[in-house]
Amino acid sequence: MSGVAFWQGNEAIAYGSLAAGCRFFGGYPITPSSEIAEIMAEELPKLNGRFIQMEDEIGGIAATIGGSVAGMQALTATSGPGFSLKQENLGLAYMAEIPIVVVDVMRGGPSTGLPTKTAQQDVMQARWGTHGDHGTICYAPASVQECYDIAIKAFNAAERYRQPVLIMSDEIIGHMREKVVTPKIDPSKLVNRKRPTDVPEKFVPYRPDPQDDLPCMASFGDGYRWHITGLTHNDWGFPTNNNDEIEKKMKRLMSKIDRFRDDIVEYETFYEDDAEVLVLAYGSVARSSLRAVNDARVRGFKAGFFRPVTLWPFPDKELEKLARKVKTIIVPELNCGQMVLEVERAVRGRAKVVPLNLVNGELFKPEEILAVIEEVA
Amino acid sequence: MPSQEVFSWLRTRFFPHIWCPGCGHGIIMHAMLRALVALKKDKSQTVIASGIGCSSRMAGYIDACTMHTTHGRSLAFATGIKLAKPELTVIDVMGDGDCTAIGGNHFIHACRRNIDITAIVMNNNIYGMTGGQASPTTPAGSLATTTPFGAIDPSFDICKLAEGAGASYVARSTVANPIQAEKFILNGIKKKGFSVVEILTHCHTTFGRKNNRRTPIDNINFFKNNSVPLARAKDMSEEELAGKIVTGEFVNKDIPEYTDQYLALIENVRGK
Numbered sequence: 001m002s003g004v005a006f007w008q009g010n011e012a013i014a015y016g017s018l019a020a021g022c023r024f025f026g027g028y029p030i031t032p033s034s035e036i037a038e039i040m041a042e043e044l045p046k047l048n049g050r051f052i053q054m055e056d057e058i059g060g061i062a063a064t065i066g067g068s069v070a071g072m073q074a075l076t077a078t079s080g081p082g083f084s085l086k087q088e089n090l091g092l093a094y095m096a097e098i099p100i101v102v103v104d105v106m107r108g109g110p111s112t113g114l115p116t117k118t119a120q121q122d123v124m125q126a127r128w129g130t131h132g133d134h135g136t137i138c139y140a141p142a143s144v145q146e147c148y149d150i151a152i153k154a155f156n157a158a159e160r161y162r163q164p165v166l167i168m169s170d171e172i173i174g175h176m177r178e179k180v181v182t183p184k185i186d187p188s189k190l191v192n193r194k195r196p197t198d199v200p201e202k203f204v205p206y207r208p209d210p211q212d213d214l215p216c217m218a219s220f221g222d223g224y225r226w227h228i229t230g231l232t233h234n235d236w237g238f239p240t241n242n243n244d245e246i247e248k249k250m251k252r253l254m255s256k257i258d259r260f261r262d263d264i265v266e267y268e269t270f271y272e273d274d275a276e277v278l279v280l281a282y283g284s285v286a287r288s289s290l291r292a293v294n295d296a297r298v299r300g301f302k303a304g305f306f307r308p309v310t311l312w313p314f315p316d317k318e319l320e321k322l323a324r325k326v327k328t329i330i331v332p333e334l335n336c337g338q339m340v341l342e343v344e345r346a347v348r349g350r351a352k353v354v355p356l357n358l359v360n361g362e363l364f365k366p367e368e369i370l371a372v373i374e375e376v377a
Numbered sequence: 378m379p380s381q382e383v384f385s386w387l388r389t390r391f392f393p394h395i396w397c398p399g400c401g402h403g404i405i406m407h408a409m410l411r412a413l414v415a416l417k418k419d420k421s422q423t424v425i426a427s428g429i430g431c432s433s434r435m436a437g438y439i440d441a442c443t444m445h446t447t448h449g450r451s452l453a454f455a456t457g458i459k460l461a462k463p464e465l466t467v468i469d470v471m472g473d474g475d476c477t478a479i480g481g482n483h484f485i486h487a488c489r490r491n492i493d494i495t496a497i498v499m500n501n502n503i504y505g506m507t508g509g510q511a512s513p514t515t516p517a518g519s520l521a522t523t524t525p526f527g528a529i530d531p532s533f534d535i536c537k538l539a540e541g542a543g544a545s546y547v548a549r550s551t552v553a554n555p556i557q558a559e560k561f562i563l564n565g566i567k568k569k570g571f572s573v574v575e576i577l578t579h580c581h582t583t584f585g586r587k588n589n590r591r592t593p594i595d596n597i598n599f600f601k602n603n604s605v606p607l608a609r610a611k612d613m614s615e616e617e618l619a620g621k622i623v624t625g626e627f628v629n630k631d632i633p634e635y636t637d638q639y640l641a642l643i644e645n646v647r648g649k
Contacts, residue, residue, distance in 0.1 A: 026457055045646040050460045050639065055486035059453035062446065062483075066457020069444060070465070074457075092447055200421070220442040221462045223421050227388075227437050229445040238391050238437060 002184040009147040009173040010077075012180050013103055014039035016151025017075050019185050021192070022101070023049035024074035026063030028056055028082060031115040032171045033105035036077035057085035061102065065089060068098050069228065071219030073155055073192075077103035080113060080122055083129070090164055091130035092230040094253065097206070097215065099158035099193060101151070103167045105174040106283075108361050117361030118171035120283055120334040124341075126166050127312050133250065135257025136312040137264055138166040142286040144178035150309075156191040157264060161256055162214055168311060170334070172284035172363055193217045200224045206249075207235040214256055257313060266309035267318055271297060275304025277377050278326045278351070280319070280343055282308050284363055285332050292369035301377045311339065316346035323350040328376045332356040332364050352376075383410045386420060388440045395434050399593030401552035401578030405499055406435050408555050408576075409468070412563035424467045426455040428475040431506045431580075432499040435470045449480025452487045455494050463636035466566065467493070473500040473514040477533045481513075487571050488542030492635040495565040495572040498535055501580040509583025516620075520587040535575045540628050545570030547628035551577040553600035554624065561626065570634045577622055 108114030607625030
């Protein structure tokens with residue numbers, strides 16, 4: 001169904017997920033993400049889907065993974081404290097290669113922090129939060145429209161690459177209202193996990209398809225019997241202590257993202273052709289940053305704008321190319337300097353990197369960023 | 378020896394199993410498989426979920442849809458699977474640490490929700506896999522590697538906990554009575570609702586070694602000599618029951634089941 005809506009970011013994520021084919025939600029109430037759960041509670045039964053409010057955040061992601069194992073596209077949503085609690089089971093989903101989508105509507109931390117105020121303090125946790133190595137796919141929406149569009153992309157990526165996909169929203173994006181255009185969904189554009197074609201007797205659950213190095217996935221109850229475990233396992237899904245099998249599994253958990261990195265990475269640029277000062281920002285901060293860049297242009301400064309849409313994989317090659325041309329990259333973030341580390345890694349000293357940090361629960365005002373553009377230009 | 382039918386439920390290609398010689402977990406697995414065979418369950422429509430610990434490795438040995446999850450959380454995963462596909466038979470095998478310590482919250486809420494899952498709790502009063510640390514069911518006074526001077530805290534009564542939290546079927550047996558254990562597991566699976574079957578088992582390797590039950594047979598004899606059927610226990614005083622294991626079916630009631638309720642809700646909502 002196509003149409004126009006006036007939604008909050010949280011609503012757009014919920015409706016985008018439903019449009020993508022999400023039919024299962026397991027979660028636990030937490031500010032500022034609860035609207036997502038509330039909408040799913042109301043809408044999923046209408047679509048023969050399933051909603052369950054679990055006893056805690058840990059149970060919320062566990063039930064979500066269970067729903068996916070039984071064949072439903074599954075979502076959970078939370079904020080910082082809940083994202084911390086979910087990390088262990090998130091690791092299980094990486095290890096067992098179970099597709100789910102996890103939304104973190106970021107608020108200030110650490111600990112209980114600022115439940116009703118915005119922040120971007122969980123972005124490194126999105127990459128490194130659970131123990132052990134794994135590839136990460138993580139989106140950061142900067143508008144309500146993008147919340148809707150990214151929810152669909154996130155489900156497609158989870159199903160395609162058989163792993164959790166994260167959406168790092170924030171309190172401002174989550175609670176801001178904007179116009180959203182909901183296009184008619186072309187079902188052929190929606191990705192569904194690759195199902196086994198072998199007969200059950202010949203099914204090897206983690207044997208990767210030579211085409212793309214990704215294993216197909218059977219659902220419990222579909223006639224295939226297989227074993228899921230968080231232990232490091234071989235192609236049969238059974239625990240292994242064999243060095244070769246361990247290395248093969250671990251390398252594939254990384255390479256399945258590296259291999260498709262160019263397909264996954266998304267970013268947006270403005271005025272990059274002649275920019276001397278680049279502002280790199282994501283999420284809500286991208287909005288005041290773009291305004292500041294536009295204002296700087298009006299005042300005659302050669303300012304440019306770079307917005308990673310995927311925080312992970314980070315658009316490092318693309319940024320590195322730009323860094324050859326610009327003098328300075330300003331990185332405003334609502335934390336004490338997290339993605340700036342990734343920017344420095346990508347830029348490799350080719351441009352000066354200037355962090356700009358705000359952790360008082362508010363969003364940058366465009367003039368605060370503009371002042372820094374003028375200062376460094 | 379297991380019957381051919383029971384044997385067909387095992388993933389023998391993944392043996393040897395990790396359990397110590399003489400461990401009680403195999404007796405429980407056999408009782409569960411006999412119950413599944415008796416109920417003519419389809420392996421492809423049967424889910425065995427588990428958490429972490431010796432007992433939880435059982436999931437991997439069974440040729441069904443099996444999911445070995447994180448410590449204490451298996452019931453939450455199983456809840457998601459059951460809600461998504463209520464037609465599946467879902468069994469959750471867990472140990473006492475998994476069920477009553479790290480997973481205590483999931484356990485009481487699964488009871489409260491009365492979702493149609495059968496929880497088989499293998500209670501050996503100890504964390505066996507990690508080397509014999511005290512669990513919430515280690516009896517006060519017992520020795521464990523983390524209670525070198527004897528446990529000072531009281532232990533959980535898993536059946537009372539399940540009954541209080543609202544489970545629709547609650548029973549207890551021991552590995553010394555595998556026929557009874559099988560019957561309770563069978564009744565638990567048949568029950569539409571959340572079933573808890575606690576089976577007292579032994580870890581002679583870690584618990585028995587420190588508490589004068591060094592061999593498997595010492596433990597089996599301990600269970601035989603200290604089990605009291607529920608009917609007899611009703612006429613006994615608290616003093617007489619001290620240190621005894623009351624066995625039997627404590628709860629067997631028909632109350633609304635969670636997935637039934639949810640499917641009815643869907644029908645209502647969609648019918649509008």
